Amino acid sequence: MSDIIKSVDRALDILLYISHIGRPVGASHLSRVMGMHKSTVFRTLITLENKQFLVQDQNTGKYSLGVSVFSMSRKIKLYDIFGPYIKALGRSFKETINVSVLEEPYDGIYRSTIVAKEENNDHALSVNPEIGSSMNCYCSGVGKCLLAFSKNMMPELFNNYNYEKHTDNTIVTSEDLVSELDRIRKRGYALDNEEQELGLTCVAVPIFDSDGWAMAAISFSGPTARICKQDINVLVENLKQVSTEISKTL
Amino acid sequence: MSDIIKSVDRALDILLYISHIGRPVGASHLSRVMGMHKSTVFRTLITLENKQFLVQDQNTGKYSLGVSVFSMSRKIKLYDIFGPYIKALGRSFKETINVSVLEEPYDGIYRSTIVAKEENNDHALSVNPEIGSSMNCYCSGVGKCLLAFSKNMMPELFNNYNYEKHTDNTIVTSEDLVSELDRIRKRGYALDNEEQELGLTCVAVPIFDSDGWAMAAISFSGPTARICKQDINVLVENLKQVSTEISKTL
DNA sequence: GATATTGTTCGATAATATAGAATCTTATTA
DNA sequence: TAATAAGATTCTATATTATCGAACAATATC
Structure with missing residues (x-):
């Protein structure tokens, strides 16, 4: 010092x-x-x-x-920024980790973009989205997390989703999405409980800006069997620790 | 110093x-x-x-x-950044000045967004686009300027424009756009010669990043009669001076 | 396995960042 | 409009502290 x-x-x-x-x-x-x-x-x-x-x-x-x-x-490489943090997480837990940010809504649709990931190669079964790929927010852990904690959210836009029922758990109405976001805000983290794909679970926490709004979200994701064997609270605590570490000086 | x-x-x-x-x-x-x-x-x-x-x-x-x-x-206000520079320009010349940046192409369409403007209130006739408004690039001075000097341009995407012939001078084919951009690169500035609206002329220059690619474009625009009465080269020189002033330390 | 390169630590000295007061300029209030 | 307050800017002496130089440790390279 x-x-x-x-x-x-x-x-x-x-x-x-x-x-x-x-x-x-x-x-x-x-x-x-x-x-x-x-x-x-x-x-x-x-x-x-x-x-x-x-x-x-x-x-x-x-x-x-x-x-x-x-x-x-304009020259920031978000992978360089978040990479070091999630690498450390990846060493401790053997699950896929990824960091996503919220895009500017286009055509009134909120989407998230993956900016960094740490794959888990220890198991045959794992999820591997590409860096840069973007997806609707309503059916993913990081997506819902970003919707719940971002600044200037316009819930009217939730009506613009062309909701697809991927599984029994997928949220398919704006009303359900709104109340789910309330729940997420209350407990401080988001859960994708097989909403996108059967057997896939994901837990996500926001990374806060200096004004208390989310600038990104970070998540563990993997097969439900493996994720649930670990204590969700332990996973959340570890994600939160990294999240506060990242925003500590802002 | x-x-x-x-x-x-x-x-x-x-x-x-x-x-x-x-x-x-x-x-x-x-x-x-x-x-x-x-x-x-x-x-x-x-x-x-x-x-x-x-x-x-x-x-x-x-x-x-x-x-x-x-x-x-995430907290940058581009108006604060470019405002001081264009205010100075506005004091010297009595024309509308604006600064635009290129958006990430969405649906394969290149658009520009106005991030700062200095209106000219000395004359009844003037152009006043809103800050934040976005428009197609093929038919504006700053738009073409950004297409000509930006990094990672994909000319294939020019085919995605739904070209509208606003005036006789409007560019309506990708081929014409490509050769116009070549011309712009050669002479170092872009001209909107009544391509968007009859009687409206605009001259635009790029603001370069440290790697020589455009990060924004800055322009004078106004009624053709007034703009052409001033020497275009003088306008261009003044825009270029401000542009290099802005990028001097990068 | 030897050598070169690079990240990191430490202490002495000379450079220089800091504090304080003073000046000039703009905004506020009477 | 004058008086006053608040804020931006300049200057200088002193003591803080950034810099240099050298040495160490950890990697990478050949």
Whole structure:
């Protein structure tokens, strides 16, 4: 902890703070909130602005996230980000793990995209979706989890699903989906109880952003027999631990 | 320039470099490329990793962009980023300016979204599209500009447009679109020569990423009479100046 | 199995980030 | 419109601390 470069650490705090509060802020405000001297804040702001991590509004003098952040965001490889965490999980438990994010709804349909996965090759039976593949949210663990915990959700759109009854457990009405999402929010995790495919069970938890909304979801999935032999609560606790580890500094 | 905090500046350089080269890199490599001492690089990496701006792959020891960058990217307000630049342009020229980005193709259709605009209220006649509105690329200046300079373009998808002939000048075949894009690449800017609406002219240039691909496009648009009275080359030069200003540090 | 490369640790010194006050600029209130 | 408050910006001295250099440990390479 003592090897950390103080000035850099403070600069990163400022970036995260500006990102978190979501509106332009000035030096004095930051000085108060961060407990740093105004002139130190200012020098840091100058440095961040110079490399375009911040832009200053000429009228108000306040700072927002800059084009460098936008540029970086376009080059992010989500697998690199989530890979290390799920690899660790994969070593402990021998199940398939995947991380998904919610897509912008298109044609009024909410879908999720898989951005990272850790396959389980120890068993013949396992699920292996492709990275980048997208699917409807109503019938998967990560999908429902994202619907339950994401910002700006529009439940009206649930009516746009062309619900397909894959199994007896598949949710096929908006009303059932809404109440299932309530249940998920209450208990803090989602369960795909053979809703997509017979014999396939999945448990998913959200990965929270600094404002408490889901930015992704992470799950164990595998044959019902194997998943249920493990204590679901243990799986959930482990997923939650990784989830909070991921969002710890945001 | 002397007010810049050296350690912070170097940390930002490292972030931009890792983002730019697009694959995980290690301390020694960075030390060589950035001309910094290995242990200084290392301490910087530790600091960036601690706040999750970087993640380290446990197997290789190399670093990638971390979850904090992902988190920030979700909170970016593109208007805050591009607003300051186009405001300055708006003060000089009295025309409508807008900035657009290319959407992920959906249903095989390339569309652009307006992320920032500066309206021109000095004249009764002007164009005022909404921020957030999306439109087909084949019949607008920024749209064609994005098609011409973006990475990973799939020209096959041009066949999916349901071309509508808005005016005599509208492009209505993939072949014509492809050759128009060639022309645009050669001369470095795009022109909407009353292709979308009679009497409406638009000149657009790309905003380049660190790898030379367009991450956005910026344009002047207005009544043909007014736009053409100004020297197109002057407009283009001014747009290009802002464009390079925006991408200068990436 | 030997060698080179790379990730990581540590301590001394000189560079430089910080704090504090002071100035200039914009917004608020009387 | 004047007076006042709040905020942005500049400057400098000092003590903190980032940097360098070298050495170690752990991998990868040949």
